[in-house]
Structure formats: C-alpha cells, structure tokens
Amino acid sequence: MTGHHELARPLRSPADLDPLLERIGDAGIVAIGEASHGTHEYYAWRAALTRRLIEERGFGFVAVEGDWPDCYRVNRSVKLRDGAHEDPRDALDSFDRWPTWMWANDDVVDFCRWLRGFNVERPEAERVGFYGLDVYSLWESMHELIGWLREHEPQHVQRAIEALRCFEPFGEDGAEYAFATRFAPTTCEQAVIDLLRHLAEERSRGTAGDPEDRFSAEQNAVVVANAELYYRTMVQSSAESWNVRDVHMADTLDRLFEFAGDKAVVWEHNTHIGDARATDMAAAGMVNVGQLLRERHGTDDVVLVGFGGYRGGVIAGAEWGAQMERLPVPPARSGSIESVLHGLLGEDSLIVVPGHGEGPEWLHGRLDHRAIGVVYRPERERWGNYVPTVLGERYDAFLYLNDTSPLRPLHLERPEEHVPPLAHAV
Incomplete structure (x- = not known):
C-alpha cells in the first residue's frame, strides 16, 4: 500500500479544500455525502465546502435528503420571501418527521443563517435556494x-x-x-x-x-x-421501493435544474451519494442518486464526495422511531476503509481520487465502508453497518475524519411527531 501521501492532504480549515475545488472545476453538480445522519463533523465540513461553492463557483441551490414541504419553508426563509420565518432556525425547528435531528440541528441552522445573509446582498431572482428531494411526505x-x-x-x-x-x-x-x-x-x-x-x-x-x-x-x-x-x-x-425513492430524488433534482439554476449542491447520506455500482447494492438490483447523476449528466459534470470516520460519537435511535441518543462509535472494523486510512494517515485528511485507475490498492480493492443510519446499535458493528465498496469508483473525493462527535439537535423528538414507515434506515 504505497502512494497514500501523494493522494491525502491534511484537513484543518476550509482553505484545505483547495485541491477539491480544483477537482470540481466547472462541474455543475457536486453531491456531498455523510457516513451518518448524526455526526457534527460531516455536516460542518459539508457546509464549509458548500459555502465555497456558492461564493466562489456560483452554485445556485442546495438540495437535500429531506421532505419537500419542510425544506420549502426553509427555502422561503433563506430567500427572504414575504411571510417567511426571519430566522431559518424557526423553520428548521418545525420539522416534525422522525428523525428530526437530520435537519433540525445547530450545524444546519448555522449554514442556513449564513445563506440568508448571503442572499440579502443579491437580487431576488439570484438568491440561492434550499430544497428537499425526498418522497415520504x-x-x-x-x-x-x-x-x-x-x-x-x-x-x-x-x-x-x-x-x-x-x-x-x-x-x-x-x-x-x-x-x-x-x-x-x-x-x-x-x-x-x-x-x-x-x-x-x-x-x-x-x-x-x-x-x-x-x-x-x-x-x-x-x-x-x-x-x-x-x-x-x-x-x-x-x-x-428504494429505487422508487432514489429515482424520485434524481428526477426532482432535474426538475429543479429547469427552475432554480444549473449548478446544484446535493446533501444526502453516502448510501445515496456514492455510486451504487461500486458496492454490493448493484447485485441486489438497486440504483441510487449518485449512479443516476453520473448516467444522466456525465462524469465530467458530476463530482461525488464521500465521508468516513474512524471513531467518535453519533446521534441516532436504538430502534425505528425511538428517542434520539448520543451513542459511541467504536473504532472501525479491522480491514475496513476507515481502519486502513487510520493506519496510513492518522489525521483528518482529504483524498482526491486520481483518474485512469491510478492510485494505491486500498483505493481500487473492495473493502468494507461504514454506514450508520438513523437506527444504530454500536454493539452490532461486527455484523452490520458496513457496505463493501470500491472507494475510487464510488466517489471522486473522500474526506476521512479520525475522531467525530454527535450533532447538537434543536429539540428532542416529540411524542406527537410523525414516524414514517420502516423501510430504509438511511
């Protein structure tokens, strides 16, 4: 396993994302994942990259793995529409579909407040939007x-x-x-x-x-x-049903291109963002958003960015519909992508995938890659929570984080909040 130092760069501040901005170039779609729905660092780095894409590359809207009606209230707030919430926090705090912490958390509030401030200085027709892609509502x-x-x-x-x-x-x-x-x-x-x-x-x-x-x-x-x-x-x-959901999300993005601009940042779980053809999902007859984006828009116009963490903490439920908890995330399974990168790098790092199949063995072999959904039980790590993955084919870039911490939700799950049917935990 050689060559990792040529690929990996330390990740300490938003300026360290420069190699990724260079890789993105003129691409019109940047889809940014997360290895869980409850980890502060994934959300914070995703927001930092998105801010740079909006400020420096003119990206016109953000589309997320959330319900359309809820996210449209956020959109109206960040665009300063008449009658909308003046503080995006109030729009996010009103999310009532379990798991609310996915979007009703401090990191999303910080980003949406920044986005509203960014939009204040722009003509109404050029304000950057925030939309939901999901199908549950x-x-x-x-x-x-x-x-x-x-x-x-x-x-x-x-x-x-x-x-x-x-x-x-x-x-x-x-x-x-x-x-x-x-x-x-x-x-x-x-x-x-x-x-x-x-x-x-x-x-x-x-x-x-x-x-x-x-x-x-x-x-x-x-x-x-x-x-x-x-x-x-x-x-x-x-x-x-998985395919119905992901095709709906990709179709919604295409509809938004006709209305909201031709450059989009997409926020979803790695399981939706990373190309399904580089995992065991393809053998199960599943497609996902990342695969559909590459097929519909071409690999030159699409950049898929994944995340992974070695150890830390997460917000999740012990079962579907359960109250959220702060849960420990144990060190990644031996031989997994996260474990290999911990041994090679040992610090937060950015990896930009080289073209033409170049790079070290761990980039092109099939290794386990941790995926934590909204339901998580740390004691079951040895049996589940990993997706066999060819990293260099699944993503165009990867952010490795050595130690992670839980999100800070805006509120606990309320008893009256709606719990969607149990189908997919990501």
Whole structure:
C-alpha cells in the first residue's frame, strides 16, 4: 500500500479544500455525502465546502435528503420571501418527521443563517435556494397542494380533496396504506393519477400565482404520486421501493435544474451519494442518486464526495422511531476503509481520487465502508453497518475524519411527531 501521501492532504480549515475545488472545476453538480445522519463533523465540513461553492463557483441551490414541504419553508426563509420565518432556525425547528435531528440541528441552522445573509446582498431572482428531494411526505404534500389550490385554482380543490379522502382510512400512516394495498385490490393510485392529469392540463393553460410557489405546488403533486407508489411497493420489494425513492430524488433534482439554476449542491447520506455500482447494492438490483447523476449528466459534470470516520460519537435511535441518543462509535472494523486510512494517515485528511485507475490498492480493492443510519446499535458493528465498496469508483473525493462527535439537535423528538414507515434506515 504505497502512494497514500501523494493522494491525502491534511484537513484543518476550509482553505484545505483547495485541491477539491480544483477537482470540481466547472462541474455543475457536486453531491456531498455523510457516513451518518448524526455526526457534527460531516455536516460542518459539508457546509464549509458548500459555502465555497456558492461564493466562489456560483452554485445556485442546495438540495437535500429531506421532505419537500419542510425544506420549502426553509427555502422561503433563506430567500427572504414575504411571510417567511426571519430566522431559518424557526423553520428548521418545525420539522416534525422522525428523525428530526437530520435537519433540525445547530450545524444546519448555522449554514442556513449564513445563506440568508448571503442572499440579502443579491437580487431576488439570484438568491440561492434550499430544497428537499425526498418522497415520504404524502399527506403533508397533499395538504400543501390543497391549500395552494384553494387560493389559485379553486376549480381543482374538490378533485384534490377526493384524492386525499382515498387515503383517509389509513390515518395518514404510510405503513397502514402499504399493507392494505397488499391484501386489497383497490389502491389510491387512480385518484392521484386523475389529480395530476387535471393539474397538468391547467398548467398548459396558465401560470397562476407566484412562479416558485406554483413550482412548489406542482412538486407536491409529484411527491403525492411517487409517495403513493413508494408505499405501495414497500411491502413487495425493498429494492424496488428504494429505487422508487432514489429515482424520485434524481428526477426532482432535474426538475429543479429547469427552475432554480444549473449548478446544484446535493446533501444526502453516502448510501445515496456514492455510486451504487461500486458496492454490493448493484447485485441486489438497486440504483441510487449518485449512479443516476453520473448516467444522466456525465462524469465530467458530476463530482461525488464521500465521508468516513474512524471513531467518535453519533446521534441516532436504538430502534425505528425511538428517542434520539448520543451513542459511541467504536473504532472501525479491522480491514475496513476507515481502519486502513487510520493506519496510513492518522489525521483528518482529504483524498482526491486520481483518474485512469491510478492510485494505491486500498483505493481500487473492495473493502468494507461504514454506514450508520438513523437506527444504530454500536454493539452490532461486527455484523452490520458496513457496505463493501470500491472507494475510487464510488466517489471522486473522500474526506476521512479520525475522531467525530454527535450533532447538537434543536429539540428532542416529540411524542406527537410523525414516524414514517420502516423501510430504509438511511
């Protein structure tokens, strides 16, 4: 294992990201991962890189692994829209889908406050946005859509209410709906299709209301359709429902390119960002956002940035829907990517992957790579939490962090907060 010193550079301040900025060049999509949803250092370094991309390279929006309605409230705040929260913290503190700590935490607050300050100095049409890519918010998106229709297209309100009424017997519970569709012949699919068709017909005739709010309403309609499909496939095939979710996220990003600008920073877990073809996910029939971005936009226009940590602490739940805890992260499994880098480097480092298959053995061999989701049990490390990975194919750059610490959430999980159905822990 030679050549690691030529690849790795110490990572101590945002200025140390210069080699990565050089690698990014003129690329229009930079997707930045995280090895857990609860680690301060991943969020802080991701924000530092994103700030530089916005300030120095003109990136136009940030798109994250979060629900569209929640993130749109943040977007309105950072863009200083009329009636929006003056402090993005208030918008983030209102997130109520478990696990709220993914976005309702101090690091995201710090970044969004910075982004609002950055936007103050810019013309309204050039302000940098903050959007959610995820698919879970079926009911929230339907309620948002109905509210918009009442104000702008009242002729469609009744059809939207009828579509929502189809879901009412399931108590706004995706799992209840999913299991019901498995054993009953009727689904809400047709009601959603009819609603989308009528909205599309109306869109071709006019452009009522504020353009961004109209785009948001249309996106909520798309979420409803794809969430219905996601929950319906969830009980049939884990791989298929995963694919519905990641294709939805990639499609949403493409829709945003048409509306919000042509240069995007994407924030998601490594499991979505790193190219699935360089892991065991491909053999399971799964695709992900990183793979789809490379396939759709070309490797020259896409830079995938991964993270990994050797030891430390994390915020997670011991089971799905459980109260968050500060949990220890033990030293990485022997022979894993994180363990190898700890032995070679022993300090926080940036690795920019060379082209043409160059570089040391650990970059091109298949090694275990730790992935901590929102559910984490440290005592199970020896059996799980690792994804077989070819690092140099999965990412274009990698930030290795020797010691990590937990995020600081804005609030504990509240009993009334909605818990999505158990499907995927990342």
